[in-house]
Amino acid sequence: MKPANSILASFGTTVFEVMTRLAMEHQTINLGQGFPDQDGPDSIKAMVDRATKEGPNQYPPMLGISELRQAVAAHGKRFYDLDVDWQTQVMVTSGATEALAASILALIEPGDEAVVFEPLYDSYVPMLRRAGAEVKLVRLQPPRWELPRDELAAAFSDKTKLILINTPMNPTSKVFDGEELSFIAGLIRQYDTYAICDEVYEHLIFDGVKHLPLITLPGMADRAIRIGSAGKTFSMTSWKVGYLTAAPNLMSLIAKAHQFLVFTTPSNLQRAVAHGLDNEQAWYTNLAVELQAKRDMLRNALTEIGFEVMPCGATYFMNADYRPLGFAGGDVDFCRHVTVEAGVTVLPVSALYATPDVDHLVRFCFCKKDEVLEGALDRLRKFFGA
């Protein structure tokens, strides 16, 4: 048989799926894959039921229902003073993952270069390469994951088509600040490129820090694509409703990719997310307060057990170095070890690098009920004799 596509064939099954399967097999407490163990607000679940009953349950408009597109535009204005025309600048997608794929397909021409930070969400590199891009990786270093400005500048060239930025960032929990984003914006202007901004954790930021969308910076309105996710904002990760905001000429191109990928997104879910964005602001802004308390609890407990915990300013992920506990193997071995022997599953951070290097960090997902986190910590305490 002729070989199929070699780029996709070269990637394995995503680490999230692998670790969750392993967790199920060993019936562990799963702090690997990122998903909350409590659903979002009841009012939006009720709206899904209502919308399904009322119908129509037929193809909604390709760009998304007007209620949701207006709600996304109003949300952008409310939080970031972002003025956009919902009709020409907002599109609904099947999750942020589809928004990323459609944006990449819309922009990349074979031979273009794309700049991406490592570690990274695992769909970026496969999709960029499949679209024909040469990926230029710029590595952030633990524990502070600071922007390596010289390396970043060196990664740009006349062939650079886009940079993909994830802030707040998975898995590092870093929030890019105004100075860092201004530096990046300067490079985008200098090299006449675009930015795909994965901002799915925009509402999950701690310690009073505010999210700053790159698209609001000078000169970025025509160059940045801002992507959000109802899965993250409303703790409904199975719904796969995303949304993007971009200048009209970019939006219409991305819409062409979207029309051939999925064409549209379930209308009952869209109505529910519109309701949520407009009416459940207290719910999604309180979520960060609850998560911050969980972060503090987890950080203290892991430190007591003997992990070296990295700073965590956002998202629901915390990274920790296990070497002080005396485990000599790599992070994949460590994750397998604690899954099988301690009954707790965590994620090897090396799996979120395109070219593995950092091999001593594991990621804990802490959007779980307190008793679940306590249960996992008890198992780890017993296992490590803490």
Ligand code: PMP
């Ligand atoms: N981007 C990042 C950084 C993520 O961590 C995730 C994981 N949920 C996504 C995008 C995907 O979001 P969605 O489920 O809306 O496709």
Ligand code: GLN
């Ligand atoms: N974004 C989630 C994480 O980082 C998982 C997404 C997925 O399973 N594809 O864990």
